[in-house]
Amino acid sequence: MEPERPGEKLGILAGGGSLPRIVAAAARAAGWAPLVVRIGDGVTDDWTGYEGEAFAWGRSGDAIAYLKRHKVRRVIFCGTVTRRPDFRSLLPSFRTLVRLPAAIRMVRGGDDHLLRGVSRYLERDGFAMLAVQEIVPELLAPSGLLSNRALREDESRAMTIAATAARRLGELDIGQAVVASAERVIAVEGVEGTREMLARVGDLRRRGRVTPSERCVLVKSVKPQQDSRFDLPSIGEATIAEAAAAGITAIGVSAGRSLILGLEDVVAASDRADIALVGLADEQEEGRP
Template sequence: MEPRVPGEPLGVIAGGGQMPRIVAEAARARGFHPIVVRIADAIDDDWSAFDGAYYPWGKTGDAIRFLRRRGVARVVTCGTVSRRPDFRAILPSFATLAILPTALRVVRGGDDRLLRNVAAFLRAEGLEPLAVQDVAPQLLAPSGVISGREPGPQERAALVIAATAAAQLGSLDVGQAVVASQERVIALEAAEGTREMLQRVADLKRRGRIGRAERLVLVKAIKPQQDERFDLPSIGVSTIVEAEAAGVSAIGVSAGKSLVIDYDALVAAAREAWIAVVGLAADQGAAPTMDAGPLGLEERR
């Protein structure tokens, strides 16, 4: 995606983590002028190299006005938001009071419903929501081996079990991640998120609730009904670290529909931990596609 005019302002609604900065830098490289509105977990992040401002949840309406005053017509929403906004427990600005009934409707329901509501809300405010991959397509996970090590037979069997369970979990709008062994499903992600789910798996392993012969895998998969402009499954170096601590030896993600953050560093971390990372075929219930073989950096790009 290219700017409609040179220097077109592009809104980046940024939560925490690395992804918003990657997106903003990619947008700048494509000729956009990123306008970064920081929210939630991004409160302490240093964005001094970019135009923009921080807005607490109580000033959501002011953030929308700020973007429109800066000539923004298209926006990308990305980054971590560890807590949903509770508009009933904050003192909103007048601009936010004007949109409060809509804002209260937006935050109801599961994650997928919330994200669809966000898209509808942005359109109603005159802003076109874009996907991360529209601006930074290099983040999309390829099909086949990503980390350089192919999964073994037990890991392949576990990936099929985890991917099948993840598809069912996603259809209920519960979560995106599953840990399984070649014998059974071990853990399902819900509201706690992937990090805390993996901590739970590590605790189960410490308490002997997971057999020594069980090879654990993690699958992060897009939900069947998910709006692909928002919250694609993502993995980064922190995922590798947390997976290793939980005893996970292979990770699968939806090929072409999930994001790999800081690819070089992830590959290095996965090789160091001897964790296989693979992009799974679109048919998540089938055996993972391994035909691509080990992908070097140049092939990935």
């Protein structure tokens, strides 16, 4: 998506990780003027070279006023937010205080509920919410085999088990990632996130709860009810390293509905680690042949 006029402001609500920087660079190259509002894990990140400001959760109302003051109409949310705001324990600013009842309602429930609430919250204030893939469409995962090595037979069976479990997990708005072998589900993602889930799988291997011969796969799947503007499943080079450390031998992601942060680099990292990487079509995620 291009701006309606050169230099139009694009509000980027930037959490942590590399994704907000990828989005900001692509937006600038397309003619937008990114205005980076640092939140959550991104509050302390250095955004030298970009206009913007950091806002603690207690100043979320000030962040909205800041975007309006800079005449921002379109906003994109991206990056990691591993800690939810606890508005009851904060000393909020006045602008946040008047919005507190709606904010408290938003943080109840799973991530999908939270992000849909954020969307409605901002849209009521006149902002249009954009998706990452509208700014950087090349991040969307292609379909089919992406790595040099294809799936082994037991990895293919494990992928079906993990994809089916991930779909059920998503329907309950619990998480997006599952690790499975050809015989069983090994781990599901909860509030801890993919990184800590993979660390747990590595610990299970070290303690002999997963045998050395039991090949395990990781599937990151979009939730069936997920708003595609927010929190699509994503992997990067760090994911490959964490998966390799956990003994994962294959990774599947939702084709066309998940993000690969640097496809060439991620595929190269997968090949170095001898991990098969696959973009899963809808029927594969649903366990259909």
